[in-house]
Amino acid sequence: MKKAVAYYRVSTKRQLKDWPGHDPETMEKEVTGLGLEAQQMAVERFAVAQGYDIAAEYTEVESGRKNKRPQLLTALTQCRKERATLIIAKLDRLGRNVAFISNLMESKVEFKAVDNPHASRVMLHMLAAFAEHEAEQIGTRTKEALAAAKRRGIVLGKNGRVLGKKNKIAADQFAEIMRPIIDGLKAEGFITIRSIRDELNSRNVPTYRNNGQKWHIPNVFALLKRIY
Template structure:
């Protein structure tokens, strides 16, 4: 099994001194040994828990996706109140495990995110109540004809088609830096790049092997984007 690791400290001082980092690395090393896992890469974040930006987490998630690796998080407990972190983790589609909370999964992380967003939910509830009151006064919302006009126009599946295109674009964006690295390393032909992608354990969007044609399609999508 391949793993990508993510560790975090909350202050620059801790980052420089290594305080807290060694304990996290030790926990990850113990997990890797117990599961016979191979570490593909490590990402370290020095960030305040109050901030929603997680650039290193985004890099870790992207690398886990393109290499088909599991993301191993050293410490989840202190991040369990940060909705942005939890939602990024839940929506990434990446398999993950937290060393300090091994029972956590996409479902439990989702529950944590719901709790963290309690105030947002309260606002939503108040908005819905206001809309109900407006309806009672005779005000209407949305298209009174429902989805019929969309079906007549042949646009009933537009949302699903757009979602598929967005996922494909996101996958291509994940691999853009990989393609740049391949060229920098001297892999200039489509076939050479396909061979190296397969050698690095990076999968296509459907989980298959790369060919010159699939690399060409990827490059065309990036150019169009």
């Protein structure tokens, strides 16, 4: 039987709370990234169907520092040592992470993606190019939109709040600036507040305060409420 190493990715430690005894009904799952339980089931079914014996499983708990992938590096090391294939549940989500792509390509380890079993290294190159281009485009569009808002006379205070009576106007203006960005993320499949938050932070999209603050669930919720 062929050897394989499974690699899973979850966005928050809360997705791992009390695993495996935690009630699936209340466990937090990120729809676009697949919850841990769903990833495990998908990989196990794929391994059985394709004749793989899963020798080890590694789970990456991502935070805002997405370039740190210690579990991936450990998984790749074991794959090289045992000449095993790396199996992941969902390529399209991981494929937007440049760090994941570069580590996988440089390792020269064979891999299989359950949601795209025919994915090749050429596809990885394309995904890497797309991820880099999209990040640059979002950053450029956001800067241009903020500059245009300032030209229209929107004055931001020290904490990003509009002075005096212009506060509500500025917040509404910022929501309109963010509307095409949020619409674009939803079109890519990021439909939960948590996944939108993660993508805004990973693509370095500035918040309303525009002082280096990260996106959090409350300010993403407030933004979506203004937009929709």
